[in-house]
Amino acid sequence: MNQNKWITLGFILMVAVQLVVPASMIYNAEAIIAKGTEYKFITTPIDPTDPFRGKYITLSYRENRFQIINPEVWAVNEIVFVTLTTDENGYAKISSVSKEMPTEHLDFVKAKVSNVTNIENEDNYMTITYPFDRYYMEESKASDAERLYLESLRDTNLITYGLVNIKAGEAVLKDVMIDGKSIKEIVLNNRDTLNK
Incomplete structure (x- = not known):
């Protein structure tokens, strides 16, 4: 027993x-x-071979490069702290990148270095991979959302961005917006048109 x-x-x-x-x-x-503080990260076109896997859309962001002075001190896959601000249009902009967590009360996100350029006599940059590059959706709406997202990236009149909340280095991708409207809402409102 x-x-x-x-x-x-x-x-x-x-x-x-x-x-x-x-x-x-x-x-x-x-x-x-x-x-958390809400930021709008403008998305950019991605490799079209596999932007969608299962129930999520893979996102790439315009604000993912930062000019650096000493490229030799940065390494690929290194964890960095990206301090953010907004540009004149209200979209996310990188203010600084550090190896140390900011001590001031600044909005920052923990990310990874995906590439570092080190070319003599040229401007050098680091490319950053954010932890919020996948937007998960309900399976029944996922393929319609993928189609809408890819079409919006081709239309230069539409602004597509990820709505991300950030607090103490952590981030949550809340929504993907196409011209100020939620992709979930657009899929629901255009369900009949999308399935033709």
């Missing part, structure tokens, strides 16, 4: 951990959305 108690207790503990871990992840994401 004693062994059965331990097995039951172990099972209950395992179930509790499996519930607590996802619940804490959801709680953290919701806290970032509720209390």
Whole structure:
């Protein structure tokens, strides 16, 4: 009987951990959305061979390069802290990039260096990969959203951007906007037209 108690207790503990871990992840994401600063990251066209896998759209952002003075001190796959501001149109703009977490009360996001140029007598840049480059959607709406997103990138009159909330280095991609409207809303409102 004693062994059965331990097995039951172990099972209950395992179930509790499996519930607590996802619940804490959801709680953290919701806290970032509720209390974080909202930024608009303009998207750019991506490699068309595989922009969509399953239930998400792969996003690439215009504001992903930063000019650097000493390229030899930066390494590919290195974790960096990207301090953000906004441009005159209200879109996200990189203010600075550091290896150390900012101590001042600045909006920043933890990201990765994906490329560093090191060409003598030229301007050198680092390319940054943000942790919010995938926008997940309900499976039934995903292919329509993919089609809309790719069409919007081809139309130079439309501005497409990711709506991202940032708090203490963490980020949540809240929505993808096409000309100021949520991609989810556009898919719902144009369901009949998209399926033709």
